[in-house]
Amino acid sequence: MVLELTVPVVAAPMAGGPSTPELVAAVSGAGGLGFLAAGYKSAAATAEQISETRKLTDRPFGMNLFVPAEGEQEGAGYAAYRELLGPEAERWGVELPAVPRADRDDWEAKLALLTADPVPYVSYTFGLPTAAEAAALRAVGTVQIGTVTSAAEARAAEAVGMDALCVQGPEAGGHRGTHRVEQEPGRTPLLALLGEVAAVTRLPLLAAGGIGSGAAIAAALRAGAVAVQLGTAYLSSDESGASAVHRAALVAAGSETVVTRAYTGRAARGLRNAFIDRYGPAAPKAYPAVHHLTAPIRGAAAKAGDSGTMHLWAGTAHALTRTGPAAELTRELWREAAL
Structure with missing residues (x-):
């Protein structure tokens, strides 16, 4: 099993500040899997976040990389x-x-860092590493997850050596993970997209996009996902780095x-x-x-x-965002899924 989680809930990497070491450690500590976001950070700042997270938890966690546009x-x-x-x-x-x-987002230096000082999981957004780059991380024991928004991208991710796929539906908040900048993102709803991707690969699938309740978690797992990835759901948690303005706007009337x-x-x-x-x-x-x-x-x-x-x-389920400790939110959502 690529993902050995007590709670099949992944805290999505949210670049720009929301994904703090404290949030990552809290979700991993609750039996899920937290992800740091290396996007927009230097390799040195990325290394610092890894170090801070290790001080907070001995549980596995991941790091997300933005693949530079060509x-x-x-x-x-x-x-x-x-x-x-x-x-x-x-x-x-x-x-x-x-x-x-x-700007290549310090891509080469981050890969060198994660090869020399591996973390358990690395995920990719906006594209894929080369086969050689993926092999280098595989050699140090890192499980690699490719973000995909279509069956075609899923085929490419499997071909380059990904261990699992994060299937991102159009309901997701933040950037769509399309592999080309100019590509218009697909509109196939997440649950249907899971089926399309499952038809072309046997890799384990994580479901992402508009999941903000236990019922939505249960639906994604029934649709074939082995875990769900939540981002917006954690924005108002105690450990999130989101601003007060952002938190308030998520639940404002008419948003x-x-x-x-x-x-x-x-x-x-x-x-x-x-x-x-x-x-x-x-x-x-x-x-x-x-x-x-x-x-x-x-x-x-x-x-x-x-x-x-x-x-x-923000994703389409932003109005369901809750406050409180991220660990309790993780456990609460899983209890509500009742699987």
Whole structure:
């Protein structure tokens, strides 16, 4: 068995701050599996998070990596979008990058770190490692999980040597894990998508996307998943690094989610706000260029607590988000699944 969990609940890696070592340790300690998020961090910061997590738990945990985008799509539409965002930059008193920033998210250094100092699990988002890179981590005993959004991506993940797959449905909060930046994410609901992926591979499947209750966990496991991966469900837990504004917005009356490229150039589901409505239709399919372009605006808005401008990632089950210790939330959700 690739995933030997007392509780088949995985805390999704949420880049940008929510996935703290404390949250990861709490979920792993409750019998589930916590994941750190290396996205947007340097290899040195990634190593520090691993060290902090080891101080908090002796249970297995994982690390998620963003696979760097290939090709020239990063610069497409950049200048026009920068000009469009000019008034926002002026309003917040920030300067926007004049040219697209090249960024591989410290990929090679992170792989070297995880080969020299392995963690039990590594998952990949936005693509896959090469066969040689996957073999290097396999050689040090790491279980590797590829995030997929289609049967075609599942075939590719199996071919490169993944041990399990995280099947991400359109209900998921945050970025869709499509393997190409320009790809429009599929709309097949999670449970049906699980069936499509199961038809092309025998690898163990984790189900992700819009799972916020015991009933939803039970449905995903009945549909063939060996475990579920929850992100939004943990955003309001005591150990989450999510801001107070983000937590409040999740359960605010009238909150709804939409998929947008406004903030990063990649399709991502978040709480609808004025920024998304105004700029989403014009955002180019350019990641990580747009991520770096909007970063000064997002940073200033976050400091001011302006939910109309901040990015507030959330899945479709955001209204079910609960407060309290993450360990208790993990056990409570599993009890409610009643399997």
